[in-house]
Each structure stands twice: as C-alpha cells, then as structure tokens.
Amino acid sequence: MSKDVYVLAEQRDGEIQKVSFELIGKAKELAKDLNQKVVAILLGSNIKEKAHDLIEYGADEVIYTEDEMLKEYVTEPYTKATYEIIKANDPEIVLFGASSIGRDLAPRVSARLHTGLTADCTGLEIDLDTKLLMMTRPAFGGNIMATIICENHRPQMATVRPGVMDVLEKEESRSGKINEFPIEFNEKDMNIKIRKVLKRTKKTVDITEANILVSGGRGLGDKKGFNKLMKLSEALGGEIASSRANVDEGWIEKDYQVGQTGKTVRPDLYIATGISGAIQHLAGMEESEFIISINKDSGAPIFEVSDLGIVGDLHDIVPKLTEEIEKVKNES
Amino acid sequence: MNIVVCVKQVPDTTEVKLDPKTNTLIRKGVPSIINPDDKSGIESALRLKEKVGGEVTLLSMGPPQAEVALREGLAMGADKAILLSDRAFGGADTWATSSTLAAALKKLDYDVIIAGRQAIDGDTAQVGPQIAEHLEIPQVSYAEEINVEEGKVVVKRQFEDRYHIVEVNTPCLITSLSELAEPRYMSVKGTFDAYREKDVKVWGLDEIEDTVDKMNLGLKGSPTRVKKSFTKQAKGAGELLDDVTAEEAVEAIVTKLREKHII
Numbered sequence: 401m402s403k404d405v406y407v408l409a410e411q412r413d414g415e416i417q418k419v420s421f422e423l424i425g426k427a428k429e430l431a432k433d434l435n436q437k438v439v440a441i442l443l444g445s446n447i448k449e450k451a452h453d454l455i456e457y458g459a460d461e462v463i464y465t466e467d468e469m470l471k472e473y474v475t476e477p478y479t480k481a482t483y484e485i486i487k488a489n490d491p492e493i494v495l496f497g498a499s500s501i502g503r504d505l506a507p508r509v510s511a512r513l514h515t516g517l518t519a520d521c522t523g524l525e526i527d528l529d530t531k532l533l534m535m536t537r538p539a540f541g542g543n544i545m546a547t548i549i550c551e552n553h554r555p556q557m558a559t560v561r562p563g564v565m566d567v568l569e570k571e572e573s574r575s576g577k578i579n580e581f582p583i584e585f586n587e588k589d590m591n592i593k594i595r596k597v598l599k600r601t602k603k604t605v606d607i608t609e610a611n612i613l614v615s616g617g618r619g620l621g622d623k624k625g626f627n628k629l630m631k632l633s634e635a636l637g638g639e640i641a642s643s644r645a646n647v648d649e650g651w652i653e654k655d656y657q658v659g660q661t662g663k664t665v666r667p668d669l670y671i672a673t674g675i676s677g678a679i680q681h682l683a684g685m686e687e688s689e690f691i692i693s694i695n696k697d698s699g700a701p702i703f704e705v706s707d708l709g710i711v712g713d714l715h716d717i718v719p720k721l722t723e724e725i726e727k728v729k730n731e732s
Numbered sequence: 733m734n735i736v737v738c739v740k741q742v743p744d745t746t747e748v749k750l751d752p753k754t755n756t757l758i759r760k761g762v763p764s765i766i767n768p769d770d771k772s773g774i775e776s777a778l779r780l781k782e783k784v785g786g787e788v789t790l791l792s793m794g795p796p797q798a799e800v801a802l803r804e805g806l807a808m809g810a811d812k813a814i815l816l817s818d819r820a821f822g823g824a825d826t827w828a829t830s831s832t833l834a835a836a837l838k839k840l841d842y843d844v845i846i847a848g849r850q851a852i853d854g855d856t857a858q859v860g861p862q863i864a865e866h867l868e869i870p871q872v873s874y875a876e877e878i879n880v881e882e883g884k885v886v887v888k889r890q891f892e893d894r895y896h897i898v899e900v901n902t903p904c905l906i907t908s909l910s911e912l913a914e915p916r917y918m919s920v921k922g923t924f925d926a927y928r929e930k931d932v933k934v935w936g937l938d939e940i941e942d943t944v945d946k947m948n949l950g951l952k953g954s955p956t957r958v959k960k961s962f963t964k965q966a967k968g969a970g971e972l973l974d975d976v977t978a979e980e981a982v983e984a985i986v987t988k989l990r991e992k993h994i995i
Binding site for chain 1 (some may be wrong): 852855860873886890898899957959963972983
C-alpha cells in the first residue's frame, strides 16, 4: 500500500534551494494528518553531505542518488532517477517545487507513472474523512481557485508554488535515516547535450526573499520613475518590485515582476505605488503582512487589499516619504 | 524539417473580470485568442521553415469553435491544421489531453514539435512534457531561442538563475516562451488563403482510435478531477486616506511604520 509523503529536493550547483525546505514544511503537516513520514529525494553529483540539511529542516528520511549525469538538471536522467525511486518505494504523495526544474520534471514523471499531477499549488491539505490530498491552485489568470483531487492513481502529485509554504525552524539536533539509492545510468539517458551553462550574470535580486518591497506600476510614468522607488527602498532596506505593465514596457526586468505570471511575494511590508491592482497582480502580493498603497484613483482595486491606502500622487509623496524616513533613521 | 505546433484557444484572461455581486467570472464578451506562448511557437516554427524548409502543421484540441484560432495560425503562414474535436475528448485533465494529442502526433510526420510553455487559462505547463513522454522523445522546455545547425536543434533553455545552451536530436519536443519570437501579423493574402486555400481537418475518435487506448481519453481517462472551484475571499480593506496633502500622507505612513517597528 502506498505510504509516506515524498518531496523532491532541488539543488543547483550543489546548494539545496529554499523551495525544498518549504516543501518539507508543508509535507510535515500532511504526513502528520496521515500518520506517515516525510522522505526527501536528493539527486546530484557529490551531494551526499547536503542530505543532513534536509533532516535539519524536518525530513524524517533522505534517499539520495549520486551521478555525474545529475550534476546539472537534465530532464531524462532526473526523470529516470525520480521514477525509479518512486516505483521502488510507492509513496502516497510526491511534491515538487513549481520552479523551472520542477515544472519540467514533474509532468514527465507523472506521464511515466500514469498518475495525476496538479500544477503550481498554493494550498495543500488532507481531507480527514477520505484521507485524500486536496490540492488548491489559482486558475484563469488568478481569477478563480480550484481544488483538485486524484482519487484512483498513486502517488498523488503536485508542484508547489515557491514562496507560499512556511519553512520549519532549522534544528541541528534532528536526526533521520539517509540512504543511497544507486541507479545505473547509460549514455542514452543523456539524450540532450549541454553545450554551455550561462549564469545569468546580472545581479538578480530575488524579490521573494525580501522583507520589504517598494513596487511600482504604470503610474510611475516612465523608466526613470523607478529611481524614486529605489531611493525609498534603500532608505527602508528593501528591494524594488514591479507590476507586469512596466515589465512589458521594458522598463524593468521580469525578475522584479510580482503577480500571477511573475513572482508570489509575502514581505513584511509591501508598498504599492501607482499600481491599480489588477487581479493578476493581487494574486502575487495580497498575502503580504502589511500593505500600503499610493494611487491617484480612489477607486483603484489595490485599496481593497491595502492596510493603509493613500489617494495621491506618488511623484509627490514618495520623495517626501524617503526624506522623512531618512530623518527618522538619523535621529535614532 | 517538418514542425507540428500545438495550439490552444483560450479566453483572454486579462479581460476576465469578477462580478462583484455574485463573485463569479464574467465570461460574456471575453475574446478568445491563441494562447500567447503558442503563438510565439507558431512564429518560431515559421522562421525555422523559412530557414531550412519543410512544413508547419498546427494541432489543437478543443470545441468546434477552436477552428478560428487555427485559421488565424494558417493566416500567419502555417501550411496545415488539424483540430481534435470529439465528445470523447471532453473534460480531459493534462494527462488525458496529452494522451489525445500524442495519439494524433503518432499519425503525423514530424521532426520537431513545438508547444507553448503554458496556457493562460490553466497555467499548468504540463501538457508539453507529458506529450514528449507519451511519444518517448526528448523535451527541452522554456525555450528562449531555437536554431538548427547541421540537422541538430540548438535551444537556449531558460532557468531562474541560468541558461543552458543544449543540443538535441530530432525528433524532439520544445516548449516555447512568449519571449521566443514576436508573432507576425496576419497578411491580407494570408487571411484570404487561410479561408480559401487551406483546410482545417477535424479529427474525432475514429481518426486516432488505433493509436490510443480509449480508457486514456476525456474525463474517464483523467487521473485528476476538480473537486470544487471558488473565488478568493478578498482581504478586507484597511484605512483609506482621501483628500490629504503629501505631508499628511507621509505622516500617516511614518506613524504606521513606527507602529509596526519597521523604522
């Protein structure tokens, strides 16, 4: 019988990615309701020593496979390894991060296993009567939420949106089994050839990690509008972010985009300036702890999710606010 | 080089609004479009054809009215179009959809299959990789550039923090990002040809019966199902300050930031 909640731990350059710890945090809750264990799958080359990190963040067990072919992510070797580990262990649930790796790997694995897969989930819970996994995700550009189930196929699989689930406190005293799962790879498993790996050299800020975000929309008027936001975010020790419109205009890179087709953020403070608040944008930021918005239009939907809304001109208010915050900081 | 592009007709979700009274989707008057990632896939296929020759075939699954999207693709310059439309295909999740499309692809002559990374109504990004698995061919997803060099396909594959420049043999499947290629406009002649000279073939269950197990189609063949759907409960609005000076606004914000121990 299928049992246990598995998560696919994602590593890049031998570093375990944050989303993996988020998956473990959620898996822990699900496993508790099922009275089962959390098992992390770790794939890579010389990756064994990282296995304990997964235990420290809450995994009960780690299964790892090491091979040179697993160093960089390539679809087929990763699919083969994940498939074989799942086949051998028959888990009840398998979770993947909804990253550009997880969203390539999970569908391939689900097709090979002949089981269902729910994409980009923002909510996961166990129905206590049926013991089924209830997988909730936004659809229709974030306009509606759908709860999906997979009744008759196992494992139940989902990719989970990064930045949504909580990471457990790291505890170095946690212990758990770490087992190797050896797999024979052959040349034909590497069915594509990586000619080159290009790191995206520009210092890319991960806005999902920021505690404070100062975000701008169409109301900025032009590319230079971001300079004002940059000064405010520096004064607050935060980062800047953007709505989709400015990314489409080419005023700022996509890495800064918040929303349904951008990133989901949950900072302690989100300042929305000149953002009207299309539903696609709200989907990416409404879980922020505290939201302040500045907009000229008193009917802007952004105000409906804001803790403090100011009807006014950002070009006037933002520089004055920056000045005042710097003053306060210098006093203390 | 023969290329099949998988295309989905979708409602333009940026035009979808919620009815504030009933909290349901207003579908009326929402235009249907070619899914943006798919449209850039068509454009990319046409450019490859211009470079190395061959034929571009469009493949879609949907209700009869999805023909309009295929005609639009033909007007851009695609050579052929096939619409998979049958009651037996209805209610399919990504697994069953990919099984159906793969069954049709088994009947076609292709070197490269291009599928948009994800559709804006479902946002799953699953159908492309699942088709590739059903056909047992390699996939390269999140393509930002596609080139052909000496019979090999070379793709710039996007990740959050890096790119892979990869080389893959045909046949293969590539999923295209909307950044891949800015779609061309339909020409007058193209539009004329799309309706007068070119044909959209409609295939039902009979046409693919020998390449798929019927148990893998439609609602019956779907491992997942929607248990419920709902609109999100909007977070309650807080305080709204209208008609304040910039100085008063600044004071109000600073007071809140102090309360929250942010400054």
